[in-house]
Amino acid sequence: MKFTCSQSDLNANLSLVSRAVPSRPTYPVLGNVLFVADTQGKRVSLTAFDSRLGIRTSFSAEVSEGGKLTLPAKILNDIVARLPEEEITLASEDEEEENPLAILTSSSGRFQIRGMSATEFPELPKVKKGEGIVLPVSALSDGLKGTLFAASTDETKQVLTGVHLAGSQDSLEFAATDGHRLAVVETLLENTEVGDRASDNFAVTIAARALRELERMLATAQATDCVALYVDESQTIFELGDRRLTSLKLEGAYPAYQQLIPRQFSRTVTVERKRLIGSLERVAVLADQKNNLVKFTIDRDRGQLSLSVESQDLGSAKESMSAEITGDSLEIAFNIKYLMDGLKALPSSDIQMQLNEGNQPVIVTPLGGLKMTYLVMPVQILR
Amino acid sequence: MKFTCSQSDLNANLSLVSRAVPSRPTYPVLGNVLFVADTQGKRVSLTAFDSRLGIRTSFSAEVSEGGKLTLPAKILNDIVARLPEEEITLASEDEEEENPLAILTSSSGRFQIRGMSATEFPELPKVKKGEGIVLPVSALSDGLKGTLFAASTDETKQVLTGVHLAGSQDSLEFAATDGHRLAVVETLLENTEVGDRASDNFAVTIAARALRELERMLATAQATDCVALYVDESQTIFELGDRRLTSLKLEGAYPAYQQLIPRQFSRTVTVERKRLIGSLERVAVLADQKNNLVKFTIDRDRGQLSLSVESQDLGSAKESMSAEITGDSLEIAFNIKYLMDGLKALPSSDIQMQLNEGNQPVIVTPLGGLKMTYLVMPVQILR
Numbered sequence: 001m002k003f004t005c006s007q008s009d010l011n012a013n014l015s016l017v018s019r020a021v022p023s024r025p026t027y028p029v030l031g032n033v034l035f036v037a038d039t040q041g042k043r044v045s046l047t048a049f050d051s052r053l054g055i056r057t058s059f060s061a062e063v064s065e066g067g068k069l070t071l072p073a074k075i076l077n078d079i080v081a082r083l084p085e086e087e088i089t090l091a092s093e094d095e096e097e098e099n100p101l102a103i104l105t106s107s108s109g110r111f112q113i114r115g116m117s118a119t120e121f122p123e124l125p126k127v128k129k130g131e132g133i134v135l136p137v138s139a140l141s142d143g144l145k146g147t148l149f150a151a152s153t154d155e156t157k158q159v160l161t162g163v164h165l166a167g168s169q170d171s172l173e174f175a176a177t178d179g180h181r182l183a184v185v186e187t188l189l190e191n192t193e194v195g196d197r198a199s200d201n202f203a204v205t206i207a208a209r210a211l212r213e214l215e216r217m218l219a220t221a222q223a224t225d226c227v228a229l230y231v232d233e234s235q236t237i238f239e240l241g242d243r244r245l246t247s248l249k250l251e252g253a254y255p256a257y258q259q260l261i262p263r264q265f266s267r268t269v270t271v272e273r274k275r276l277i278g279s280l281e282r283v284a285v286l287a288d289q290k291n292n293l294v295k296f297t298i299d300r301d302r303g304q305l306s307l308s309v310e311s312q313d314l315g316s317a318k319e320s321m322s323a324e325i326t327g328d329s330l331e332i333a334f335n336i337k338y339l340m341d342g343l344k345a346l347p348s349s350d351i352q353m354q355l356n357e358g359n360q361p362v363i364v365t366p367l368g369g370l371k372m373t374y375l376v377m378p379v380q381i382l383r
Numbered sequence: 384m385k386f387t388c389s390q391s392d393l394n395a396n397l398s399l400v401s402r403a404v405p406s407r408p409t410y411p412v413l414g415n416v417l418f419v420a421d422t423q424g425k426r427v428s429l430t431a432f433d434s435r436l437g438i439r440t441s442f443s444a445e446v447s448e449g450g451k452l453t454l455p456a457k458i459l460n461d462i463v464a465r466l467p468e469e470e471i472t473l474a475s476e477d478e479e480e481e482n483p484l485a486i487l488t489s490s491s492g493r494f495q496i497r498g499m500s501a502t503e504f505p506e507l508p509k510v511k512k513g514e515g516i517v518l519p520v521s522a523l524s525d526g527l528k529g530t531l532f533a534a535s536t537d538e539t540k541q542v543l544t545g546v547h548l549a550g551s552q553d554s555l556e557f558a559a560t561d562g563h564r565l566a567v568v569e570t571l572l573e574n575t576e577v578g579d580r581a582s583d584n585f586a587v588t589i590a591a592r593a594l595r596e597l598e599r600m601l602a603t604a605q606a607t608d609c610v611a612l613y614v615d616e617s618q619t620i621f622e623l624g625d626r627r628l629t630s631l632k633l634e635g636a637y638p639a640y641q642q643l644i645p646r647q648f649s650r651t652v653t654v655e656r657k658r659l660i661g662s663l664e665r666v667a668v669l670a671d672q673k674n675n676l677v678k679f680t681i682d683r684d685r686g687q688l689s690l691s692v693e694s695q696d697l698g699s700a701k702e703s704m705s706a707e708i709t710g711d712s713l714e715i716a717f718n719i720k721y722l723m724d725g726l727k728a729l730p731s732s733d734i735q736m737q738l739n740e741g742n743q744p745v746i747v748t749p750l751g752g753l754k755m756t757y758l759v760m761p762v763q764i765l766r
Contacts, residue, residue, distance in 0.1 A: 072697070075668055075669065075697060075698075078668040079665055079668045079669075079700075082661065082664045082665045082668070083665065084661070101698070108658075108661070108662060108665075108702045108703070108704070109662065109665070109666070109690075109700065109701050109702030109703060110700070110701050110702075111665075111669065111698065111699070111700045111701075112698040112699045112700070113669075113697065113698040114696065114697055114698045275491075278465065278467070278491070279491060279492065281465045282462055282465045282466065282491075282492070282494075283492070285458055285461040285462045285465070286458065286462075286494065286496075307492075313497065314455070314458060314496065314497055315458075315484070315494065315495040315496040315497045316494070316495045317462075317492065317493070317494045317495070318492050318493050318494075319491050319492030319493075320491070320492060321491070
């Protein structure tokens with residue numbers, strides 16, 4: 001293998017695939033990135049794989065000798081990231097051997113890096129082709145941004161560590177919950193090509209970790225680009241141009257979350273989102289570290305929402321803001337973190353809370369823009 | 384106590400003094416900041432003290448009621464930092480009691496914070512006045528920037544955890560060493576008022592931790608401002624306007640470091656500083672984590688300096704750059720970290736290394752500008 005490319009191309013693509021390299025690989029070769037140089041296509045592809053998550057990308061290069069080998073991801077990444085923007089040549093010797101040597105040459109110097117044979121590197125999972133679901137980048141981005149934060153980070157919670165995607169002819173719905181709160185985003189698919197297939201109904205739960213990497217990939221794409229999603233019994237594969245991300249499907253039935261969302265409410269509170277976030281951040285300083293609780297006092301007569309926090313040892317805080325209120329006055333308490341996570345993810349400048357009683361679920365929605373629903377359970381106030 | 388001030392004044396001054404608040408105070412009151420409001424001077428002073436390091440600052444405010452109390456540094460800081468830029472009022476109740484309450488009021492809300500009586504708070508150390516040494520901010524800044532990084536971070540190394548300041552009629556010298564390397568900066572004091580006193584010779588070793596806070600204070604001062612330094616048997620005090628920093632003197636004789644610096648050299652190497660730093664950063668990726676060693680090959684005939692690193696497991700690296708060389712060719716090895724720290728602190732675009740043999744100390748100096756000497760010991764190359 002021998003190719004010449006720009007430092008920026010190699011650096012950007014190495015950084016991208018390196019995200020799938022485990023910090024403690026179960027097999028040594030999984031700590032490496034697979035390089036495949038193709039003379040005909042004049043492209044070099046990079047692959048990393050940690051048995052659950054795989055990322056493949058490619059970039060154009062002057063390939064003078066085809067071939068393949070694997071190289072240690074972290075070391076190569078650290079060197080390439082520190083090189084100035086210039087032409088870099090990467091060549092390998094003895095690719096057939098167990099530990100081939102790669103030689104990286106730049107204007108300033110020469111690095112010899114010990115690799116491993118490409119034959120050791122596992123194949124990325126494949127699914128039967130021709131069953132792709134076409135998803136617009138803008139819909140995917142909106143959906144991920146509005147739900148990923150709500151997925152559980154507790155690995156024992158299985159299916160809750162993922163985001164549930166459900167598609168129909170004209171919409172794509174994202175949902176994530178960790179049992180304390182639920183975020184749902186519905187994106188409409190009008191004017192896209194999702195209608196290509198006869199039956200477009202699908203549902204799959206994909207690990208949040210993989211979707212965070214997908215989100216990173218999408219950041220460099222155009223909003224009008226499309227991603228192809230392939231799903232089979234065990235795998236999901238996303239393709240964006242020549243970039244591919246594979247992820248093991250999360251097993252198990254996803255909770256019937258639509259049943260949890262109340263459809264009727266006796267009260268609504270409309271407030272400025274940033275004002276509410278600012279107040280929450282300040283009163284949170286005095287919140288008890290254990291229950292992290294804030295009390296909302298909804299005062300219809302004064303058109304005011306007040307936030308208060310009491311701490312036996314430290315003191316107390318109270319902030320108020322004007323709000324549009326319908327329904328009766330109410331006192332209700334929340335865990336600050338859960339409420340805050342949702343408020344930060346909502347995209348609009350004003351938000352609406354819809355409530356029933358102080359012990360029933362509350363939903364928060366943006367006013368205008370994205371169709372997002374954030375459900376949070378109140379905390380019992382001790383009296 | 385009751386005063387009104389801007390959020391930015393209170394925030395900036397709280398942040399500054401909070402640096403002297405210990406994270407685990409030996410006495411609870413040392414986790415607090417002392418507030419003293421003076422009706423006549425229309426100023427509020429803030430003091431924090433951890434028994435080794437003390438910081439006092441003040442700012443102007445509408446003081447409607449004089450008084451004093453102490454308030455928890457971290458909580459108050461966290462709240463004030465999150466308030467928008469606006470007028471804030473801080474008032475206290477029952478200052479005579481053990482745990483007085485302070486009430487912080489802004490346009491958005493009201494915070495009650497439990498404090499402690501000011502009578503519990505220790506006095507900042509004082510020294511006999513009238514013995515101040517006047518030091519220009521620019522000289523202090525240059526000296527600290529060029530030496531602080533070389534002080535030892537090992538608390539058992541006593542006097543080596545500080546920077547040694549030695550002043551004479553017309554110069555001020557800074558030195559720091561951790562036993563592996565030595566940084567010395569000499570600043571000239573022409574056109575300043577240091578000559579005020581009959582005998583200006585002084586020498587004192589001050590904790591690097593305190594000097595880092597002094598450096599932070601200096602960042603907001605004008606280069607032409609002056610700092611007054613007061614020294615007695617146990618304390619040093621820096622005064623910059625109404626800001627004061629007190630630090631316990633470090634006990635013990637500082638090493639006679641001037642004796643360590645060779646005065647004659649058989650070789651010099653002049654190179655571009657950033658080019659050398661770039662190469663060192665790249666070859667460092669392949670350096671052995673234990674000895675972190677780089678070999679310099681000084682080739683006079685080719686006018687070239689080459690850096691090489693070998694790692695049994697990972698591979699090897701070699702970078703070369705042109706250099707102006709006098710004296711014979713030489714191979715010499717360094718610990719990358721020690722060399723790099725000095726190169727990063729040197730202020731010039733070109734630097735000169737002065738060497739004798741491969742086992743003798745090397746000094747690195749900037750070409751032009753500041754008078755700085757960085758001494759680093761080479762590492763024995765095993766053959």
